[in-house]
Amino acid sequence: MPELNLTSAPAHLRHGSNIGQPLTRRDGVLKVKGQATYAADNHPPGMLFAVTAVSGISRGRVASLDVVAAKRHPGVVDVMTPDHKPPLAVDPEIKTNPFVFRMEVLQSDEIRYANQPIAVVIAETLEAATEGAALLAPRYEVQPALVGLDAGESFVPPVVGVGNPTELHRGDVEAGLASAEKQIDAIYQTPPQYHNAMEPHAIVASWDGDRLQIDMPTQGLMLSLARIAELFGIAHDKIHIRSPFLGGGFGSKGLMAGPQTLGIMAAKLVGRPVKLVLRREQMYGPVGHRAPTRQRLRIGADGEGRLTALDHHARTVSSTFDDFYEPAADASHTLYAAPAIRTSHDAVRVNTGTPLFMRAPGEATGSIALESAIDEMAWACGMDPLAFRLKNYAEVEPISGKPFSSKALRACYEQGAARFGWAKRSLQPRQMRDDAGFLVGWGVGTATFPALMFQAQARAAIRRDGSGVMEIGAHDMGQGAWTALAQIAADAVGLDIDRVEFKAGTSDLPDAGIAGGSAHTATAGAAIHSAGAAVIAKLADLATNDERSPLFGAGNAGVIARDGRLVRRDDESRSESYAEILARAGVAEVEAGGTGAPNPAAMEEYAMHAHGAVFAEVKVDPELGQVRVTRMVGAFAAGRIVNPHLVKSQLFGGMIWGLSFALHEEAITDRRSGRIMNANLGEYHIPVNADVPPLDVITVDEHDPHVNALGIKGVGEIGITGSAGAVANAVWHATGVRVRRFPIRIEELLTQS
Amino acid sequence: MKQFDYVRPATVTEAVAAAAQPGAVYLAAGTNLLDLMKGGVSRPDRLVDVTHLDGLDQIETLADGSLRIGALVSNADLAHDPGFATSYPAVAEALLSGASAQLRNAATVGGNLLQRTRCAYFYDTASRCNKREAGTGCDARDGENRGHAVLGWSESCIATHPSDFCVPLVALDAVVEIEGRNGRREIALDELHRLPGNTPERESALEPGDLIVALRLPPAARGFSAHARYLKVRERTSYAFAVVSAAAALRIENGKIAEARLALGGVAAKPWRARAAEDVLRGVAPTADAFQEAAWRALADAKPSGDNAFKIELARRIVVRALTLAAAGTPARVPALPASPFASTSGAIHA
């Protein structure tokens, strides 16, 4: 991989401090020129190609594989099967902690879901490996597949999502419902969805004795490294992973995936470097997905439109062999001030790859159901849906009673509504038409996502020439970490961004935690901030303790790091450059580490969430039922905005995903075989440019002193929430038809004309 | 990938000879065929690449006023040919509503006509499919089939033909010129695609080695240019196959419909010419009632093949709308969102 040369990009805007500046992506030019090296772009000498053969059935076992035919094919070097594979140090079925998910690495001939890898063909060319895999012509012993939300006996899982309680309640929901003047009792369904990152899961693995070099996109360098070390029984320091760029991850690259492990095994088997890249259709199975849900919402309200109770139950699925439960009902914990709230989940097991985190796991599925139900209740109460939301505005977190660390949602509603022109909305549905006769509908949805923090470390240094270094094994999934974290780094060491060598994306750097939960900028940023402060403190020690320095004795008054100089806080005429300080001290560089971590005391005291309000306009053909979103405005309050440019891109992406959730995205599962029938980007619909209207994003000022030192909340996932509901509600407002199965399909809107 | 021979014949005669061998298929732009090969759905022994044959990429007006389009003309070149959209607006609109700009740039006229069904079970080699492998069964029949046929289907196969281009073509009586082992012949496009019956594996009237060399629009086809539209309802604004589509073309004289042409897409294994509907429109005024009556006639024989009853009602509504739009007159330019119900939206973003 060529050295990353991020700072050779064209000059970017910068005035004053780095944080808060709308810098363009520092890796943009590399990407546009095709010079950004993604995992599959690597081609070490002697490399072979591996192709997985995958199961055509979703339950049973492999009865036979024609390994002889595959091996006879010209160019095929070896065929890895359950009978012929390098040993692993631990059983991949053993769960050492809840974040270790079971994976299929040819440990047996059992088939648990369609598209499960059942063999790996290794060949001199991709074509030979592909044909070798086809020649395996597997025969199966088939068992009836478990498919769908009613596949079997339901059960209550011990936890949902990432260790959340399955059931939670506050107040007496049944009494609240019984006393209610208006009641809504409705069932909403969301389909299975697949992450479909542009870049497929890929790996290039090379063994050199017991040393292992890996190129692989990952959202969790150290988690992956630890899993590889465990599976292959080698020390952490023998493994080096490079993951400078991801072509999207959305949660599917958070943990080591089975096929990537197979790539490492294949390299070991043949003793040569191996590349394994999943084909698009092979991604519909072993690399996670968003589970389908069926959610029942029961809501009560009094005569004045105040909620009396909110009961949110979600049915979901997990695989037959592992546990991940989409925490859809949890979306009802934080938004609306119902005096009684209950959330609960149950599940069935089906023959599927284990579902996983997918951009806003739980929040996305739960939000579209909750926002639809709230809208239904507003209508039942005869109230404008925004007025209804404001009436039930939560001043404290409803489920816990805790105050919010900050919450500028009211401003989001106000600014969003003003920009959108909400005041002109008709209360009744099916009242608005445009000049061409299309039905016009306006909908609103509230966005919410927790402000999380994980654990991260960073290392900072100031060099003799006065430049800085910041090292952190952070991940750029396309969201812009190369830029946003470098901005934080520059401010942390008081230098211009081009004077800081920012290193990220490899496993030999300090652990940046996982790039997920919308917490990467906050967590990695906090570590960078603290490492920067620590290295500046060391530098300050050198200066303030040295009587030859103009800063001598400033220890108590303190110094500020700015533009490569330390400046005495109480007397700005006294300052010294980093280079001068280090030169005089005769040291090549000073170095210090820092950490980012959640603050348990603050978490105990405050509920921490980002918020937003999304407004959507749709047009619907009154006879033909085709829907088009024509305008969206989203106003979001997410703490400090590190880079407005990148933040808007994240929010745009989220809003488009929300639109997609409401109108397009669905994995179509054959009800008998459990196979996904549209496992390609032609037929698994996501919005194309013509589906995406002009989007307007407002970032509402929010100062949060509690979430972390920098006041950052995440923006990666919140855009989906609220948006999906806003679009669905706009469809109702346009047509008068309340569709409760997502995505909304043409046939559901044909009922009336 | 399976090893195969690749031949690039110099003449049409050589091409026909090469393709007449068992296991040989023609390769045009490959936007359909190569996908099928990568998925293991088609496993030919020999590809006969026709893209370098001379003389098949011309668009010419013949002495009798017909338009002759070479089989290798790209979908995009045809749609953007000066004059083509003016004379055959519904055809241009259909072409531009298909696939994506990139695909249209590559895809050829011949390949579009002969593209295979998008039935998901046909593409999924783990499923049973009579079309892919004769006599194995049809997993779509009781499967996920809301997109499948409502006209002309059989118990053996309920797939649809996905082409947009073919729909207005069949309405306009297009003719296909074929070069085969026994020389040249021509057939009506309406006879090119076969309904499944008991032999869904036989999709067209072509014999081994038959090469489509050109497509012809007869002189009368121009007569509809003032009132011709294509309308395509799909699940996103662009880059999706039709749920149902219709081409409507009218010749209006003195306020009455002198002649009507109507065809439906996405409903059957072939582009579906609705002659009974055309008949009721002849000689009547272009009114909403007349169009309703035509829609009922067009779908009179329709029946659901699965979870797709909605397509019948949708098709009726599309017929009415397409006829209404056609009666209102062809727009001066192909809309920015070709064939979309939202085509008329002002400020439409280009598809």
Ligand SMILES: Cc1cc2nc3c(=O)[nH]c(=O)nc-3n(C[C@H](O)[C@H](O)[C@H](O)COP(=O)(O)OP(=O)(O)OC[C@H]3O[C@@H](n4cnc5c(N)ncnc54)[C@H](O)[C@@H]3O)c2cc1C
């Ligand atoms: C993602 C995607 C979306 C699409 N969306 C649409 C859509 O919305 N609407 C639509 O109409 N189409 C759509 N298409 C299909 C597209 O129009 C066809 O793939 C294309 O027209 C095929 O042309 P080609 O030249 O690439 O044919 P090829 O793929 O080369 O050939 C297709 C078939 O025709 C045969 N063939 C080709 N030329 C001749 C000839 N001259 N004589 C005899 N046989 C021949 C080949 O043997 C092969 O069987 C889509 C395709 C894709 C991949």
Ligand code: SF4
């Ligand atoms: S509908 Fe036709 S193409 Fe589809 S599976 Fe059945 S036989 Fe095959």
